[in-house]
Amino acid sequence: MKLSRRSFLGTSAALSAASIAGSFAGGAWAASDTVAIASLHDLSGALDIYGVPSNLCMKVAVEEINAAGGLLGKKVELKVYDGQSDINKYPQYAQKAALNDRVVMVQGALSGAAREATRPVLRKYKIPFIYGSFYEGGLCEKNTFCVNTGGNQQVVPLLEWSFKNLGKKLYYIASDYNAPRNFGIWNHVMAKREGGQVLADDYYPLDVTDFTAAIAKIQAAKPDVVHSCLVGGPAMSFYRQWAAAGMLKKIPIISIVFAAGNEHEVLAPEETDGVIVAYNYFQELDTPKNKEFLAKVEAVAGKNHPYINGEVFGGYSGVMLWAEAVKRAGSFEREAVLAALESSIRWEGPAGVMTTDGPTHNTTQDVHIIKVENRVWSLIEKKEQIPPDTYGGKCNVFTNPNQTDFLMPQI
Amino acid sequence: MMRQVKHALFPVALVLFAALGPFVLEPYDLVNLSAFSAMAIAALGLAFVWGTLGILNLGHSVFFGLGAYAYAIAVSNLGDSTLAVLIGIAMPVAFSLVLGYFLFFSRLGDVYLGVITLCVTLIFYSFMTSTADPSFHIGPVPLGGFNGITAVPSLNMPGDPQAFLSTEATFSICLLSLAGAYILLSFLRSSDAGRIMTAIRESELRSELLGYDIRFYKLVGFAVSAAIAGLGGALYTAVMGYVSPNVFDLPQASQFVLWVIAGGLGAFVGPVVASFGFQLLSSQLGANQVFNTELIFGATIILFVMLVPQGLQPMLLGLSSLKFPNRFGILRRKEKPA
């Protein structure tokens, strides 16, 4: 029985809160000639490296929409909140956005913990939540729409490629929290599917800076490839110590998070050259649409704007997909916008064609396998139109509209 | 007589606010202030154990966090929030007795004790962040690792798990709990036991030579502070609807210390006011982008310490009664190396 007592309590809590929310939902934007959306990112604190450029991407999208005459005749106003890398701020600001600023959509809450703290609040006040970060996948909730890649969309193509081209023996080293552990399960799924082997799953606390023992362990295991899911500033030490031990040239590193925190810029080229990652977007993408997009970014943030990576690009694509849905719905109402998003919105942007997927509330998109050389990324292989995983049919908001818990991949 | 009136002023103001707030404030402010009061309650616990007993507890957040987690797990398992709040108080108390026995009966003191409790809270932080695996669960509730426990039910009518309290009622309960905690601690401080605790703060040796078992009094005070912090943690989780390992981390631990020092060590009203002030400031800074939030927040703290080194309450009292020789209170004492 999936619908546990707990999730039942959750929904009834939402119902009782609807009485408060009801008096506010709708109407706020009807009379005014602007409509507000919220950007909820870490603009200071340790996670600002993800939040600042992501917020910038939202700003670019909003300016583009307004320059083209706004949405349904209204100017879009971006309300910006600084989560300060403090998870406690997220429910607070989500509430502020919903109750005080009467926004029609909230985007942001990039880290898993921030997202989990924000989701229930927005569900309670019935404000659609667009999630722009790549993530472990398996979030199939009525009120949330994920526009970046889910677990299978990055890990599956990357590991398929790596098992084929780099070797069968994989060593997984990751930061110790939810998403990397979930990606770790995907490693085993893929190893089973492709006949590979996961030699070890090593999880390190987020503030570890000494990786001497970790590197010795990897050297002893002699893998063909190291899959790193190390996240955050302290973990950058791993790449430095790995290169200092002369390992970069010996064992290739693949990753689905590397560069999201601009690791390729903070670290020196001789410490990162050859690292291979998979993202839906990277700044060097050579398409006309991307040139247009980068020109707009430059117009907003100047020539020295932060690097736009696959993580923060969701800030742009999320707002644009939402705007397409608003246009199709002809309304800012939650139900209408969600229904439009569920009706396969197709949008061609800098990263190629993206199509919203109704049942899973995730997005079908291209994924690029890329390699860094001297701080510049180049394309190795493009995998076209990868659909989100359905988790054996369980990820379906039509059949499970009250589903809020995460789904896990099964080995 | 005048003194009693003066002491009653603050809780009366809180009760009035609890009663009138729902009529004048927006729902968002109500939710926010409920969360602030929950934090302020926890800060009161530290203000008591540090200000009255002189125990520098740098890891006060461990009790706050245990209360928060205990509430989240209990309410999701049991359904009824009243019992869950009580469990949220009982858990930290039980833990504080074990920890306190360990600490006080070895006559640890001073900053060394503070570091032990800080280590303890950091151990909880590392442990809780490493529980992402679904095999870590209590009843149907997964501990959830770094993401914590989400969608925690809010407060409900005692005995009826389906009757959730409104935002207004929750607000009133939080503020009344704050007033209650304040009254309880004030009474305790002015009781006989409280006077002995103050004596212990002033001189452990003298108190002991007078025949008091200082270890016992410290243990009791420690447990009381844990209970208050647990109450704060439980209410905070109920208001916010989630709990994550961050309740145990270093920034959270230092925040309580900040509020108590800023409010004035030895005072109760000051820490409460300071906790509201600093939470409000940080929440306002994040919603209105002026400049880098950390820069402004840091500069504010520095300026505050420079201008009001003895804390808010002693300064205001000093100004009102103009008793200059006594203005600096206990912070003036030079602390001797161990």
Added chain:
Amino acid sequence: MDSFVILCFAVVNSVALLALISLGLAVIFGMMRVINFAHGEFIMLGGYATVIANHCGVNLWLSMLVVAPMFVALIGAVAERLIVRRLYGHLVTTMLATWGLSLFLIGAVTAIFGNTTMGVSAPLGNIPIGAYSIGAYQLFLIGITALLVVSSLLALHWTKYGLIARAAMQNSEMAATLGINCDRVYAVTFIVGAAISGLAGALLAPISGVLPHMGAAYVARAFVTVISGGGALITGFLSAATILGPVEALLSYFATPVVGQASLLLLAVIILRLLPTGVSSLWTGGR
């Protein structure tokens, strides 16, 4: 055989790193009873000074060993003059002020340099040991840490300044009576402590991510190491590092890193329970 050598290296390395990040704090705390919450940010500033100086064309060794400590000493001098000096003797108030300083420095660095700065890589290449290889720079790090600790020890026990400093630390009133300007001793101590923290940051710059928030990863561990060391200035924290470091390294290797980290903290708790004023009370008699 080679795996044993590598394990020994990992253990020695972890002791050296713990000692390196704690030394500056130990000097400031041990001498002045000031808990410097901005310690991590002094490390961060040392890292930034190195990286920026190197990008401006200064030789890497020069920027690490000279520019960074001088720069952080300067910051330390300003902080001491404007903030810490006014609060001597108030342990908790200084803690609060330095916490504000730490946030302020993070904010200032972010405002000036943004949150991404191009780093420098570790020099000196690597040394193969059987099936393994280690960074030669890490060996250098161990060596220089040892040098740093030994020279602090010598400076404290064999120089006139060391004698004065120890006198001011042991009994400031008596020292003042003998004509020592204690405020000046404290100021110099704080600046020296800051310079050592800056040097630590500079030495760590090539093997860690130089970011505005890098200090946060070090401050709690440094703090725990210094306090469990107890009253004896250098020997105290050094012995604590020698006990805590290997436990963490070995358990991280043989169990999991979470266990390693938790046992470091747990061991510190046990040490303080058995020796309530730190490891060094074993030979200083609890002073």
